[in-house]
Every structure is written in C-alpha cells, then in structure tokens.
Amino acid sequence: xxxxxxxxxxxxxxxxxxxxxxxxxxxxxxxxxxxxxxxxxxxxxxxxxxxxxxxxxxxxxxxxxxxxxxxxxxxxxxxxxxxxxxxxxxxxxxxxxxxxxxxxxxxxxxxxxxxxxxxxxxxxxxxxxxxxxxxxxxxxxxxxxxxxxxxxxxxxxxxxxxxxxxxxxxxxxxxxxxxxxxxxxxxxxxxxxxxxxxxxxxxxxxxxxxxxxxxxxxxxxxxxxxxxxxxxxxxxxxxxxxxxxxxxxxxxxxxxxxxxxxxxxxxxxxxxxxxxxxxxxxxxxxxxxxxxxxxxxxxxxxxxxxxxxxxxxxxxxxxxxxxxxxxxxxxxxxxxxxxxxxxxxxxxxxxxxxxxxxxxxxxxxxxxxxxx
Amino acid sequence: xxxxxxxxxxxxxxxxxxxxxxxxxxxxxxxxxxxxxxxxxxxxxxxxxxxxxxxxxxxxxxxxxxxxxxxxxxxxxxxxxxxxxxxxxxxxxxxxxxxxxxxxxxxxxxxxxxxxxxxxxxxxxxxxxxxxxxxxxxxxxxxxxxxxxxxxxxxxxxxxxxxxxxxxxxxxxxxxxxxxxxxxxxxxxxxxxxxxxxxxxxxxxxxxxxxxxxxxxxxxxxxxxxxxxxxxxxxxxxxxxxxxxxxxxxxxxxxxxxxxxxxxxxxxxxxxxxxxxxxxxxxxxxxxx
Ligand SMILES: Nc1ncnc2c1ncn2[C@@H]1O[C@H](COP(=O)(O)OP(=O)(O)O)[C@@H](O)[C@H]1O
Ligand SMILES: [Mg+2]
Numbered sequence: 243x244x245x246x247x248x249x250x251x252x253x254x255x256x257x258x259x260x261x262x263x264x265x266x267x268x269x270x271x272x273x274x275x276x277x278x279x280x281x282x283x284x285x286x287x288x289x290x291x292x293x294x295x296x297x298x299x300x301x302x303x304x305x306x307x308x309x310x311x312x313x314x315x316x317x318x319x320x321x322x323x324x325x326x327x328x329x330x331x332x333x334x335x336x337x338x339x340x341x342x343x344x345x346x347x348x349x350x351x352x353x354x355x356x357x358x359x360x361x362x363x364x365x366x367x368x369x370x371x372x373x374x375x376x377x378x379x380x381x382x383x384x385x386x387x388x389x390x391x392x393x394x395x396x397x398x399x400x401x402x403x404x405x406x407x408x409x410x411x412x413x414x415x416x417x418x419x420x421x422x423x424x425x426x427x428x429x430x431x432x433x434x435x436x437x438x439x440x441x442x443x444x445x446x447x448x449x450x451x452x453x454x455x456x457x458x459x460x461x462x463x464x465x466x467x468x469x470x471x472x473x474x475x476x477x478x479x480x481x482x483x484x485x486x487x488x489x490x491x492x493x494x495x496x497x498x499x500x501x502x503x504x505x506x507x508x509x510x511x512x513x514x515x516x517x518x519x520x521x522x523x524x525x526x527x528x529x530x531x532x533x534x535x536x537x538x539x540x541x542x543x544x545x546x547x548x549x550x551x552x553x554x555x556x557x558x559x560x561x562x563x564x565x566x567x568x569x570x571x572x573x574x575x576x577x578x579x580x581x582x583x584x585x586x587x588x589x590x591x592x593x594x595x596x597x598x599x600x601x602x603x604x605x606x607x608x609x610x611x612x613x614x
Numbered sequence: 615x616x617x618x619x620x621x622x623x624x625x626x627x628x629x630x631x632x633x634x635x636x637x638x639x640x641x642x643x644x645x646x647x648x649x650x651x652x653x654x655x656x657x658x659x660x661x662x663x664x665x666x667x668x669x670x671x672x673x674x675x676x677x678x679x680x681x682x683x684x685x686x687x688x689x690x691x692x693x694x695x696x697x698x699x700x701x702x703x704x705x706x707x708x709x710x711x712x713x714x715x716x717x718x719x720x721x722x723x724x725x726x727x728x729x730x731x732x733x734x735x736x737x738x739x740x741x742x743x744x745x746x747x748x749x750x751x752x753x754x755x756x757x758x759x760x761x762x763x764x765x766x767x768x769x770x771x772x773x774x775x776x777x778x779x780x781x782x783x784x785x786x787x788x789x790x791x792x793x794x795x796x797x798x799x800x801x802x803x804x805x806x807x808x809x810x811x812x813x814x815x816x817x818x819x820x821x822x823x824x825x826x827x828x829x830x831x832x833x834x835x836x837x838x839x840x841x842x843x844x845x846x847x848x849x850x851x852x853x854x855x856x857x858x859x860x861x862x863x864x865x866x867x868x869x870x871x872x873x874x875x876x877x878x879x880x881x882x883x884x885x886x887x888x889x890x891x892x893x894x895x896x897x898x899x900x901x902x903x
Contacts, residue, residue: 256727296796317802329793333815342811343801390797 244307244397244430246270246293252301253288253454262288264454265302273428279441280451281477286434289451290402293432295319306397322391326403328383330375336386337371340393347394361389364423381412388420392427401433405440417443438478442466450474467599472608475528475601481565484575486527487605490520495545499527504569509550511595516613517602525611526603529595531565534577537594546597557587566591652676652871659867675868679876683869685856692873694846695853699833699880702764702849706771707828713772714779714824715817719809721780722787723795733784739777744837747774755842762844770842771832778831779824786820787813822891830881850877 247270253263262285270276278286291297293304295316303312311319330339337358344354362368365385375383384404391399401420405413421444424431435441441448442462450457450465450473458470469475475483488499490513497517498510517525541547555574556567564579566587577593585591602611647664652675654668662669681691721733751770752761760766790813798808839849848856854877858870885892 291796294796294800296799316796316799317804321800323797323800325793325797327791327793329791329797331794331798331812333812342798342803346802346807390801394801 243272245272247305250302254300262454266456275424275431275446277433277441277445278449284451285454290400294321294323320397322396323400324387324391324404326406328387335372340389343394361393365389380408399431403434472603481531481576483528483530486571486573488527489524490517492521501570503552511548512546526605528601531576531578533596534593548595551590554585554587554591648871652868654868675872679869679873683857684860685853692853695850699849702767703832706768706832710772710775710779710828711824713776715783717780718783718787721784736777736780764847770838775828782824819894822888826892829884833881
C-alpha cells in the first residue's frame, strides 16, 4: 500500500523522433485502483514500464510515499507487474514461478513455502502448484501471473492489459475477481486496458491517455457523464456517443437546437441556459444512446425532455436492449430502446429525448463547453 | 477409388521413393566403399572389385592406422593426433558456444547504443575467408607465445566460431519474449541470474545446434591445423593427410580408409546422438511464454 505520484513524466525512446510520453501528471492515493485507458500505441505500456523502472524516463519524477524512485533499479522499487503475455518462466513449475522472486530476495525457505501457499489459496491455484505453465489454460496462467505479483506483497501493483488474451467469458469472470481481490486487499493498483468497459467497471478513477498526453482524470462517472473533450467522449461508452453539429437558437421558452430526421421532419430540443454565449453559433451536441428512449410517462413533465417521431433505420438487439439507429441531421444516431417494446426497422417510432445529460463541445477546440 | 488412395502404391509414389532411394545411395556409396575397403587385405583390394565385399574380413587396416602407420617420419599411427583433435575441439567448442550464448543474450536482451551495429559487424566474421586471417593470426599467436600449441589452435577456433555461435543464440533469444526478462528483473533477478536461471534452461535446442556445428567445423578443420600446429600438436585431419601422402612402398588403401574412418567417426557419432536436436533447434520457433 503506497501513494504514487507521477510528476510531469516524459519519455522519448532512444532514436525516436517524437516524445512518447508528453508530461503525465497523476496522483494516485494509497489503496486506489486507477485504470489507464487509451487506444493502442498511446503510451500506456511505456508509462507502466517507466513506473516499474524497466524504462528510464527522460523527464519528470516518480514519487512513492514521498520518496523519489525515478533513478532506482526495478528490484529496489518494490513494485510488481502482471503482463499481458503473463511472462511465466516456462521451465519452472507454478510453485517455482511464484517462489522465484521470494528466493532471490533471500526469504527463508519455510516462509517462502507459507507465502506460496497463502497466494495459491487466495487465487485458488493450489492444485496447479507442481505443473509447468505450458500445461495450464490461459485463465490458469493468468491466475499464476497474478499470484507471482501478489507473493512479494509489494507496495504497488501494475497490470498491463492482463485480461486481453482471455476469451470474453473468462475476461468478465476475471474482471470480477480482480475487483473482489482489490476490495479485500486494498492495495494500490495501476491497471492498463484498452477496453473501456473494463476501465469503467474496475476503477476508482480513470486516466484517459492519447498520444502520450493525459486527456482526463476522474471517476468513471465523471469521465462518462462529463467528458473533457471529443476524444474522451467518443472513447468511453459502448455504443459510443453520437456527435451532431447544431446551431443554438433562442425561443420564448429558452435555448434550443433543431434536429432534422431522414424524412425532413424537424424537432426542437431544449438545451441548458449555460449555452447563452453560444446563441447563433455552432456547437457539437454529444448524445449517448440512453438519452434517446421510448416515451416514459414519469419524465414527460420535465422541461428538458422532448418527444418526436423518427424512422428507425436499423435495429441491433443486444439482449436487454435494442440499439436502434435513426438519422439526425444526416448522421447515424444510436438510441437505446427497451427490448420489451420492439420497434421494427423501416417503421416510425415515438422517441423521447432526455436532454439533461447531453454534453456540448466547442467545434474548434473540441473541448466540452462547461456550465458557468 | 478411395481404396486406391489408401494403399498408396500408385506409380507416382513408387517414383518418389525410387528417386529418394537413389539419392540415398549416391550419398552413401563413398562411405560404403571406405568401410568395406578398410576391412579388406591389400591383396583383396588389388584384385577385387571396388564395390565387392571383402573375401577375408580383417581389422589389420584399422590397428595399423591407429598405432603403426607412418605420418611423415614418425610411425605411431594416428592415435596421438586423434587425442590432439579432442584436446583442441572440446575446449574450443565449449568456450565458443558459451561465449556465443552470452553474446546472444546481451545483443538481444540488453541492447545498448550501437549493439545492433556490433552484431552486424560480428556477422561479417561469418564471411571472412580463412585464408585472409592466416598471416595476421600467425603473427598474433607468435606474440602471445602460442605458436604451434594446441592452446593457440583453441584460441583461433574460438575467435572464428564466436561469430557463428553469437548469430545462433542471438536469433534464438530474440524470439523469447522480453516480458520474461522484465518479469525477472522485477522479481529482483540480475543480469547473470536471468541468464543462468531463465534463459539457459530454455536453450537446449540451440545449444545442440551450436555444439554440433562447432564440433563439425573445428574437428574437420584442416587449414588452421596445418598452419598453426606442427609436429606433435597437429590435429587428426593434418595427420591423415600426412599418412596418405607418406609413400613407403605399396599404397595401403585399407590403412588409408581406416584412418579416414577414424578421423570421421567423432562427427558421425555427434550427429547420430544429437542430430534430432539439431533439426529441432533449427526449426524451433519462439518459446511459448
Ligand atoms: N522500445 C521501444 N523503442 C522505441 N519505441 C517504442 C518502444 N516501445 C514502444 N515504442 C513506441 O512508443 C509508442 C507507445 O507504445 P506503448 O507504450 O507500447 O503503447 P500502448 O501500450 O499504449 O499500446 C508506440 O508508438 C511505440 O511504437
Ligand atoms: Mg501496451
């Protein structure tokens, strides 16, 4: 358990033209679960390797519990890491894999044995202890890799896409287990994933990275409901947010935007008053699928809710919901509809727009327009 | 139809096996001739057919080649030179293989500024013809006081072999995932611990390749042996040449053939014992992490 501060971390690989990490600042509280999410190649692994000491940083500092560890060797940092490929030592048994780091650190034999057993119990891998990694399934290898990290009881755990090599079902199971484990052990964890659902479900806070720059740092709810910019908004959420360029109009009842369906029918939607400065200008309206649904009696009286009829172009049943696609201002927009009240593609449907949670972006800077 | 396919005795099959058998025979005929000739009496050789089996089987050729045949002025057979070759080959093979493993480890897993360039230049060593290095090497050995010694020969073979062994090990280790090294570093393992505890146990196939390759190269070498060794320290390849060229009366082909067989036997044995690893090592892909 330790507090971790990343202060203006910069990294340029030898021989590379561009900076891979362009000044990352994150404070991670003791016992916090931070997920680091971003598209492939944005520098997530580089940041993890830098924290672990496997890569030297070219600027900034890494501070653990007030101590600057930037110059330390990996072995002196007391940080453990779980790799995407598991990186189990192929010639050693599971027991030896877990014990390797303990033995190297000079732990007495009897204590090593106890520690291996504790970890094996914790992860339910006791029956596998004498097997070679190549005899294990992917999920079992993953557990062993976690066991190896847990064994030393290090200050900080780093997970670099640990579930990416598992099939979908196992991935969800392991996700739950990692979450349980964290709730039990309350250790500081930095967890890398490119899967935004994994990021949302596991994290206390999420850091969204793009091209080596931190885009947003916040709780899953903050990142989901109030994305700082278009990139974060489009990256988080599945199906993703739809973006529609609209002009802000003023009417007797307040500010509004007008959307046009594929049949030319128009619908004026109320927008919040903080857009006052944008009247007459164009903004990007960000609307999530769940903001458009079937009419709901209870919401009908809310001034920020509006209804209209639109033609459904495509339906995609997901089980609990049906994702319906409608066209608004020439753009495909996804709506999350209740599967109990089916709509057919090609037909018209009465849809309710809940404008309380939609967000607006400045089309120039791509930043979210904040309420004043 | 299906029955015909299953039996596999179609004309095309027969043709394929026929060609393969013929190729086998072409490769084996010299060996067969050497073997049967070595067991013949000189009379048998002079009167009989080259391919005919001996009328009287005898090991006289072998015993004479081993301990009595003349290699120049001395007539003690090739046995002494046979052991010379061992004294030269075994250390040279082991040292060059270990150095290659170590170089390969550094060049693949601990890259430093210019390490790829260094590797490229090392590869050049594989293509330098023996003849080019003869004179400078002779001078160097002289300066080191190792001229005409087995130690000197070992040194020459190690230097020449390291280029190949480094290539083998470097390419083998490149396929081993870096994450393995990273995990070990986080576990607290240092440079040598990682090499000896993680990588070496994974290296059996490539070790076999390197051992066989180096053994064959060094045991069969003639040029370095003839240039850098003299008299009692000569390897068996040079002795064999001297034996065949020493003319005292009638040419004893049985002795020549037996001596040649003795010279070839160790490499044959190495292939038979470790050959399957050689194929496996050459075809081994990446190690599953
Ligand atoms: N060892 C390296 N040398 C040079 N460039 C590298 C190295 N490792 C990664 N990179 C580059 O740094 C960028 C970020 O890579 P990485 O941190 O692995 O991304 P991610 O884990 O987010 O997919 C990529 O453009 C990659 O090509
Ligand atoms: Mg990565």
